[in-house]
Structure formats: C-alpha cells, structure tokens
Amino acid sequence: xxxxxxxxxxxxxxxxxxxxxxxxxxxxxxxxxxxxxxxxxxxxxxxxxxxxxxxxxxxxxxxxxxxxxxxxxxxxxxxxxxxxxxxxxxxxxxxxxxxxxxxxxxxxxxxxxxxxxxxxxxxxxxxxxxxxxxxxxxxxxxxxxxxxxxxxxxxxxxxxxxxxxxxxxxxxxxxxxxxxxxxxxxxxxxxxxxxxxx
Amino acid sequence: xxxxxxxxxxxxxxxxxxxxxxxxxxxxxxxxxxxxxxxxxxxxxxxxxxxxxxxxxxxxxxxxxxxxxxxxxxxxxxxxxxxxxxxxxxxxxxxxxxxxxxxxxxxxxxxxxxxxxxxxxxxxxxxxxxxxxxxxxxxxxxxxxxxxxxxxxxxxxxxxxxxxxxxxxxxxxxxx
Numbered sequence: 001x002x003x004x005x006x007x008x009x010x011x012x013x014x015x016x017x018x019x020x021x022x023x024x025x026x027x028x029x030x031x032x033x034x035x036x037x038x039x040x041x042x043x044x045x046x047x048x049x050x051x052x053x054x055x056x057x058x059x060x061x062x063x064x065x066x067x068x069x070x071x072x073x074x075x076x077x078x079x080x081x082x083x084x085x086x087x088x089x090x091x092x093x094x095x096x097x098x099x100x101x102x103x104x105x106x107x108x109x110x111x112x113x114x115x116x117x118x119x120x121x122x123x124x125x126x127x128x129x130x131x132x133x134x135x136x137x138x139x140x141x142x143x144x145x146x147x148x149x150x151x152x153x154x155x156x157x158x159x160x161x162x163x164x165x166x167x168x169x170x171x172x173x174x175x176x177x178x179x180x181x182x183x184x185x186x187x188x189x190x191x192x193x194x195x196x197x198x
Numbered sequence: 199x200x201x202x203x204x205x206x207x208x209x210x211x212x213x214x215x216x217x218x219x220x221x222x223x224x225x226x227x228x229x230x231x232x233x234x235x236x237x238x239x240x241x242x243x244x245x246x247x248x249x250x251x252x253x254x255x256x257x258x259x260x261x262x263x264x265x266x267x268x269x270x271x272x273x274x275x276x277x278x279x280x281x282x283x284x285x286x287x288x289x290x291x292x293x294x295x296x297x298x299x300x301x302x303x304x305x306x307x308x309x310x311x312x313x314x315x316x317x318x319x320x321x322x323x324x325x326x327x328x329x330x331x332x333x334x335x336x337x338x339x340x341x342x343x344x345x346x347x348x349x350x351x352x353x354x355x356x357x358x359x360x361x362x363x364x365x366x367x368x369x370x371x372x373x374x
Contacts, residue, residue, distance in 0.1 A: 016248065018362055019329060047265060049288070050291075051288065052258065052287060054254070055261075056258075057260040058255040060262060061264075062223065062248075062258065062263035062270070063263065063265050065223060065248070065268030066222070066262070066267055066268035086253075086255060087255060089251050090249065090251050092247055093248075180291035180292030181293050184265060184292045184293070187265055191267070192267050
C-alpha cells in the first residue's frame with residue numbers, strides 16, 4: 001500500500017528509542033514489543049503486558065495521570081493498538097502532556113502466524129490519532145526519521161502518537177518475567193519506594 | 199440535595215465514601231444512575247475524571263493509575279460489564295485493586311428488553327472471572343457497601359464490583 005521502503009529492524013529501533021529513555025516509565029504491549037523491550041535490557045520500571053490485548057495505551061494513560069512529573073512511554077504493536085482504537089479518543093480528550101505511545105508497526109500479527117494486519121491494508125494510525133486530536137503525531141520510515149522521533153518521544157509535550165514502520169523479519173524470543181505480581185511490586189517499589197507496600 | 203425528597207441521598211453518600219477512600223481517578227461510561235457521581239467527580243479538583251469510549255479501557259486506566267500510586271473507581275451500567283471481562287486477566291494476574299460501581303438495568307421493572315441479557319448475566323460473568331460482587335438493593339445500605347468494597351479492593355488488593363440494583367435507581371421511564 002505504500003511507496004516507502006521498510007528497512008528498520010524492530011530490535012534496533014526499540015533499542016535506539018530506549019537508549020535515551022532517562023527515567024521514563026514504560027509499558028509494553030503483549031507479544032513482540034514485550035520481547036523487543038526485554039531484549040533491550042530489563043528495568044524495574046518496565047511493565048510488560050503478557051496479555052490484556054488492547055490495554056497498553058490506556059494503561060499508560062492512567063499511569064501518566066497518576067505521575068504527571070514523569071514521562072510515560074507505551075511501546076506496543078499495530079495489532080494490539082487496533083484492538084483498542086477507542087483509546088485514541090479517550091487519550092486525546094484526557095490529553096496528558098507526559099504520555100507518548102509508540103507503535104512498532106510490522107503490519108502483521110507476529111505471534112499468530114504473521115497474518116496481515118489493518119495497517120498493511122493502509123489504515124493510518126497516526127492519521128487517526130491526529131483526527132482524534134493528539135497534538136503530536138509522527139510516522140518513522142527511515143533511520144533519519146527514527147533519530148528525529150526519539151527526542152520527541154522523550155521530551156515533547158504530548159500526548160504523542162508515533163508509528164515506527166519495521167520489517168516483518170522475525171527476531172529471537174527474549175522473555176522478561178511473566179509473574180504479574182513480581183512486575184507490579186518491583187515497578188511500584190522503584191517508583192514509590194516505601195509507599196509501594198502500604 | 200440530601201434527603202430533600204426530590205433527589206436521593208445515596209449518590210452523594212457514595213461520593214463521600216470515594217473521597218474518604220482517597221480515590222483520585224474516576225473513569226466512566228455514563229449511566230443515568232451515575233449522573234450525580236459523575237458530575238461531582240468532574241467538579242472535584244482533586245479527582246481526575248477519564249471519559250471512556252468503552253468500559254474495559256477503565257480497567258486498564260485504573261491498573262496504570264494504581265501502578266503510579268493512585269486509587270480509582272470505575273463507573274458503568276450493567277451493559278458494560280461484558281466489555282470488561284478479558285481485561286480482568288490483567289487485574290487478577292497482577293493483583294491490582296479494582297473498584298467497580300455498576301448500576302443495574304434489565305431487572306426490577308425493566309421496560310427495555312435489550313437490557314435484560316447482560317443485566318441478568320452481569321453478576322455471574324463477573325464472578326466467573328474472579329471479581330468479588332456486592333449487591334445493593336436498599337438505598338440506605340449503598341454507602342456502607344461501597345465503603346466495604348473500597349476497603350476490600352484497596353487494602354486486600356482485589357477486584358470488587360458493587361452492583362446497585364435497579365430497585366434502588368428506580369424505573370427508567372419511557373413515557374411517550
């Protein structure tokens with residue numbers, strides 16, 4: 001559907017984004033984005049979703065509203081994002097300035113046999129976000145686009161919605177912890193200290 | 199508005215309970231039964247309200263809120279319960295507190311048959327995915343039931359739904 005050549009590798013793209021994360025709080029959408037973030041290096045303020053498809057962006061919203069002085073980044077996939085498209089309207093209305101949602105878009109359902117997704121047929125997620133009222137939207141096709149996007153994701157006043165187009169090449173599984181109570185406890189302890197266990 | 203004979207007191211009493219429980223985020227898909235609670239939440243400077251497109255978003259929003267140190271409440275009508283079911287996996291696996299206040303349709307004196315399926319199935323659907331259900335069928339018990347539910351949710355880290363019966367809310371009139 002596109003005249004663009006897709007060349008970005010998902011693992012390299014995610015590692016590049018996270019290299020400049022600072023103290024950002026991170027939520028990952030289930031499947032490949034969770035493996036990508038784990039491959040870039042584990043961190044107590046990474047909250048990995050292993051399920052709850054469609055929840056990543058709105059979970060980031062709740063976290064961003066609760067922590068207005070911290071940057072919140074959601075890294076998810078195109079299939080996960082389209083399962084909860086209402087989030088584009090919900091987040092646009094709530095408009096947290098500290099939230100960025102970055103969709104790693106391979107135009108495929110990677111966990112289920114690489115079936116084509118909606119973006120493969122031309123559905124324009126940043127365009128939908130812009131139409132919903134997100135003040136900053138972007139689509140990165142090239143390495144230069146990605147370099148320009150990274151400081152926007154980590155620094156601009158949002159909410160920011162960005163797609164990074166990546167190849168459908170498979171990447172090896174890198175699995176983070178999957179026990180939800182471990183993930184929540186270490187996340188809250190790193191963020192809230194003693195308060196985490198009140 | 200309390201006890202003046204025109205407006206029931208229970209919505210204001212529930213709002214007072216949410217404030218006492220330190221609820222700072224209120225997510226909702228509107229229902230007539232939640233009108234007062236929604237309006238008072240919006241008017242409160244210490245509460246952030248989130249207007250949802252669908253109820254399951256609220257399950258995720260409040261999971262994120264609690265991860266970030268804030269308590270919340272999710273308001274919906276019984277027809278929204280079914281929308282939330284898969285995301286209960288998030289809440290249960292992570293032992294996130296979740297306080298849901300559900301105003302019931304499809305039961306006491308319902309006029310609209312399309313409300314009946316989810317209204318009658320709401321409690322069983324919630325319990326099938328491990329949500330603890332408290333019912334309120336007497337307006338005088340609404341506030342203390344929500345208070346107990348809030349304690350169970352936030353202090354014992356559980357998903358708890360309070361179903362506010364249609365008998366409490368009253369018939370929706372479809373007068374021509």
